[in-house]
Amino acid sequence: MYLNCHSEYSLRYGVLSIERLVELAKFNGVECMALTDINNSTGGWEFGKACLDAGIRPVLGMEFRRNERLLYIGIARNIEGFRELNEFLTHFNLTKTEIPDEPMSFSNAYVIYPFESKSANELKENEFIGIRANELNKLFGRPLEGLRDKLVVLHPVTFDDKKGRYLHAHLRAIDLNILFSKLQKENVAQETEFMLPLSELKRQFEFYPFILKNTEQLIASCSIAFEDGSKNRKTFLGSKYEDKELLEKLAFEGMAYRYGKNNKTALERVKQELKIIDDLGFASYFLITHDIIRYTMSQGFYHIGRGSGANSVVAYCLKITDVDPIELDLYFERFLNPKRSSPPDFDIDYSWDQRDAVHTYLFKKYGQQHTALLGTMATFKSNSSIRELGKVYGLPKEEIDELADFPQKVWNRNELTRKIVTLGRAMAGMPNQRSIHAGGVLIAEKPLTYYTALDLPPKGLPIVQWDMYEAEEIGFEKFDILSQRGIGHIKEAVDIVKRNRGVKLDIHDVPKLKEDAKVKEQLHSGDSIGCFYIESPAMRGLLKKLACDTYLTLVAASSIIRPGVAKSGMMKQYIQCYHFPEKINYLHPVMEEQLQETYGVMVYQEDVLKVCHHYAGLDLADADVLRRAMSGKYRSKKEFERIVQRFFENSKELGRPDDITREVWRQVESFAGYSFSKAHSASYAVESFQSLFLKVYYPREFMVAVINNFGGFYKTWVYIHEARRAGCTILNPCVNKSEYTTAIYDADVYLGFIHVGNLETTFARLIPEERKRNGEYQSLEEFVERTNITLEQVMLLIRINAFRFTGKSKKELLWEVYNYLGHKRKTHEPQKLFNAPKKNYQLPELVNTVVENAFDEIELLGFPVSMSHFDLLQTQYRGDVMAKELMQYVGKQVKMLGNFVAYKVVKTVRGQLMYFGTFFDFKGDFFDTTHFPDTAAEFPFRGGGCYLILGKVVEEFGFPSLEIVKFAKLPTLKDPRY
Known part of the structure; x- marks a missing residue:
């Protein structure tokens, strides 16, 4: 009888999970029903298996809508019918065209139109009209000739009760992006769209037995076979x-x-x-x-x-x-x-x-x-659902932010906040949108x-x-x-080395890279800016704390840096055990037996499997469920909870002490969602070694490749700073030297046009292409004629000093360009056979200062090139202590000057915010800071720039950092033009 059931995969419409929908059907004595989600078949296979497990016969279909309007419902008679429905929708999805008023002729699927949208004589053999119980009165006095065999029961299921409809209504407001008060009757499902006992549904149609009979015959003719086994391509060659x-x-x-x-x-x-x-x-x-x-x-x-x-x-x-x-x-x-x-x-x-x-x-x-990309389902998170609900109630952004960030604090403030937080919790975890x-x-x-x-x-x-x-x-x-x-910058670095130095590198000769003494020394130093996976402040600190200088140690480091291990305290324990193996106190003999390689600490997913199998006696299948849960690849909470219970029960049966079992489980649980397999860590370590090799032997080419691939932990200007440290001379874009991306000639690095803010991509690509076709530009006037550039665009290039080959100042060139483009937009002219001689004008002396140039660079590139950040400060003070000297001052307060690079925000157990900062000093060396909640609140970060820092030097395993006492951003010089 139920030919039109919606699950929560009817996005921002249905509120029932597949599990809940089948549970309701079982409770109400339903023996067969159809899942017909709106314009999608996401839940088809999940629904089919859930129904079969519950002893219910599943039918698959789809509800087709256009601009909120129900057009018709497709019901698959068999798997071929399901394919027809999917192909029908796929055609319109892939061609980006609208679903039509009438579907194609299906051979293996039925079509059900809503009541009064079609007359009986318009229907094909496989087409029917669905009628709701509250529409039966419209049949009174109407001749049923021709219609009698075409009417079927249409009782949509969208929610389970009034609360469900209330949630559904809010989802509709979110979907339509309107205030809740603006919802119209036609925007939401009817109040009757919940599941009734089958006997009650039949009772509502008892005076129209032919409608019941038509419905039963239709649904009885449908059968979907769900095949087991792999659905992948079976062979590569054909057999x-x-x-x-x-x-x-x-x-x-x-x-x-x-x-x-x-x-x-x-x-x-x-x-x-x-x-x-x-x-x-x-x-x-x-x-x-x-x-x-x-x-x-x-x-x-x-x-x-x-x-x-x-x-x-x-x-x-x-x-x-x-x-x-x-x-x-x-x-x-x-x-x-x-x-x-x-x-x-x-x-x-x-x-x-x-x-x-x-x-x-x-x-x-x-x-x-036969080929497609895999989808993914973005769900409502508690934070995002509260934000969406705040919008539909018209709350100002400040209140929405407070509600989303501190729901426990404000949920009981008034009736509206309680409603929003309660609804937000109900929405949490529901599908929101399909993605890739x-x-x-x-x-x-x-x-x-x-x-x-x-x-x-x-x-x-x-x-x-x-x-x-x-x-x-x-x-x-x-x-x-x-x-x-990361792969992009390795590939490009190898290409640049081959092009500029004539050296062909075999970057895949991994055994050689792993044993290279200079590479291992670089790893040990923690100087790894730009290197894949090992350049973040936390990872560089870990490398120093471990005194890491081997491939195997890096494999372990790649895993223990993950949040689960670090947060649980196991990272610190690993470092301690690594340095003092004679002091290891194994939690249990099983831990010693299984985890000797990692000093009794669970580092990899495999370690967790070993412990669960050997300590708690879990079989390999259950251990595999745990492994998948730890990597975020398992979503059955019931199954997971069953295994957790078995973990403790088995441990007790094996005579394991309760306190040790709880600690073992705490360590296991800390890996959830964060752990790496050893093979995964090893793969990352290989890539890290390849990056390190390039950084050691070809540092200039390597840093240019990193800059060009726009990937990594830091912003572009940090990598430019690192290129300077590698011996590069950083030069502004030049129309006769620069490419679209950054180019290197020996030690001279010309920034690419891609870095110039507001320069259109068309011109950024055209300038080097035209130069390669017809030679270097000889003057500003010739450049304008050859590129047909606009006044606004060429002014950007002049301000960044891209025409310095002319020997003229930027102000002279700006004056000059107005003679060419000042009062009209340049139109394209055919190439001239002869160029007329240029006219020379006598101008007053127009000079640019270095400071003016630096401010132009900050505006157009985002960072200064002509001067350093330190040179732009009003003060000449550069700090009492440099980063390389910190170990000499452990336990003492020092005053330093640092250029802000990055920070990481963490929440304490009390919910307060603290920060870990990274800076470099006047000499270009990096150092790290810790900002505890009290000082973080009193002395906050105020964006990029240089900071005066008073802090206490602390040390952990030979790695120094500053605990902040006072912290203030320093004022810079003013732009002399303003």
């Missing part, structure tokens, strides 16, 4: 045997490259992995991934393979990863094993400017019907519309309408094609 043969061939060839032909350990491991891969049917998955790597390497792309896939020696041999699992004692079973409850995937990182080409290759090779996953790609054996409709986001490639969790439940193993700026 499983050929796939197996090819994978073996590639693996043994790769083994000879990585280990040599006579490495018995590698040979045994490769054979073992190949057997498991074949037994579990993953040969095609490995081959498709290898094909991606093969193609991208042929294009000169640079990649990093990471994640649990780095546990595989076969992956290492196929060049999917650069992590040697044998060296790190990584278990393949962590990646792929018969008991693993979730499908594995490879994470492949490319440079941020190359990933789109990888996607294009995949879509072209496997076809748009960071990198997941699905390649299906059958057309993807058998499982979902597709959306087309601004990125321009189709995405499925569900997320990674649902993909996993359905049976997809995603291919994670990710992008990052």
Whole structure:
């Protein structure tokens, strides 16, 4: 009877989770019902499985709306009908056209129109009219000839009770972006849209038995078969045997490259992995991934393979990863094993400017019907829901901010705040909007519309309408094609070195990089600005505290820096144990047995699995659920709570002391959402070593590459400062030297036109392109004629001193340019055969000062080039102590001068704000500060610039920092022109 049920996947409309919807159906004696969410099929497979588990027959469909208006409801007779509905919606999503008033002719799906929107003689054989109980009176006195066989029960389900409708109404106001008081009757669902006992629904239609009969016949004719097993492309070459043969061939060839032909350990491991891969049917998955790597390497792309896939020696041999699992004692079973409850995937990182080409290759090779990007579901967070509700009640921004940031403090202030906070809590966790996953790609054996409709986001490639969790439940193993700026700057640095120095680097020769003495020394120093994953203040501090100078120590550091380990106090314990292994006091003999490598501290996901298995006796399947929960890849709270209970029950049965069990669990729990697998940390450490190698041997080229990739922990000006420290001479953009991005000629670095604020991209690209075509610019006048630039745009270039080759001051050039463009907009003229001689004017002497230039640079670039931040201060004072001297003053108060770089905000256990700051001194060396809540409130940060700092020098494991006593921003010189 229920042909029109909405779940919360009817975004900002439905309020029922799939679980709650099925629970209501079970309670009300419903034996069969259809999920018909609005313009999406997100919940289809989740609904189907939930219904089957509850003994209810599921039917899938979709409600089609246009501009809030219900057009019709599609009901799938079978899986082919579900595909038809998905393909119908997909067509309009991908073409960005509106859903029509009438659908296409479906062969395997029914169409139900709302009452009085169609006459019976307009209907096709598979089309019906839905009528609500409160519309039955409209049949009185109406001839039913021709209509009798076409009427079916339409009782939509949108909420469970009045409270649910109230929440639904607020979701509608949020969706329509209007005040709650402005909601109209037609904007919200009718009061009757909740689930009734089946007997009550039938009673409402008892005088129209033919309507009940039509409905029962329609729903009885629908049946959806949900297939188990993998939905990925089954083979790479066309047959499983050929796939197996090819994978073996590639693996043994790769083994000879990585280990040599006579490495018995590698040979045994490769054979073992190949057997498991074949037994579990993953040969095609490995081959498709290898094909991606093969193609991208042929294009000169640079990649990093990471994640649990780095546990595989076969992956290492196929060049999917650069992590040697044998060296790190990584278990393949962590990646792929018969008991693993979730499908594995490879994470492949490319440079941020190359990933789109990888996607294009995949879509072209496997076809748009079979290939799509993975979606994700953004949910209402408690903070965001309160903000949205504040808007629909017209609250001013200040009140909304206070409500969102301190709900506990103000929720009881008045009736409205209580209402908003209560509704916000009810909304928390509900789906808000569909979005795109960071990198997941699905390649299906059958057309993807058998499982979902597709959306087309601004990125321009189709995405499925569900997320990674649902993909996993359905049976997809995603291919994670990710992008990052770190790879971009490594790739570009290698290219610059080859172009400028004629040196061809093998940056993939990882064993050589890991043993390089100078690279290890650089790591030990913590001087890692610009290096992937190890440049943040916290990470640089950790490197110094650990005196880190080996690859294996860096692998551990890459994991213990994660918030879960650091917050739980385990990072500090690890450092202590690292320096004083003789003082280790293991929590329990199991910890000593399983965690000797990490000094009794859980550092990696694998460590947590070991402890849960050996200390609490959890089996591998339950341990895997814990692992996924820790990495944010599991969402069943009930299952998680069941395992937690089993953890404590098993520990008790094994005779573990309660107090130790609680502490072990506290440490386990601290990893939730933050932990890395060891293979993942090892992959990051490889990339860090590659960055370090470039920074040590080619620091100038490396820093230019970092600047050009706009990625990293710091702002561009910090990397420019670091380039200066590397020996670069930083020069303003020049029309005869600069490129669109920053260029380097030996030690001279010319900033790119991309950095000039408000300079249009068209001109920023045109200037170097025109120079390459027709030679250097000879004068300002010639430049204007060749580029057809506008007055406003050329003035930006003059102010940044991009025409200094003319030998004229900026003020002279500004005067001159008005002769060319001052009173009219330049129109394009055909190229002249001869240029008329230039007229020379006698001008008074017009001089620019260095300070004026610096202020122009700050305005247009965001930072000074002609002068340093320190030179712009009104004071000549540069501090009593420099950063390199801090260890000599431990325990003492010192006065320093620092140029502010960055800060991190944290909340104390009492909810107060404190800060960790990073600065560099007059000599360019970095130092760190701690601002406790009392001083942070009294002496706040006031934006970028130089600060006078009074602080107490403290030290931890040889790493000094300042605890702030007083803190004030210093005044700068004034722009002399104003």
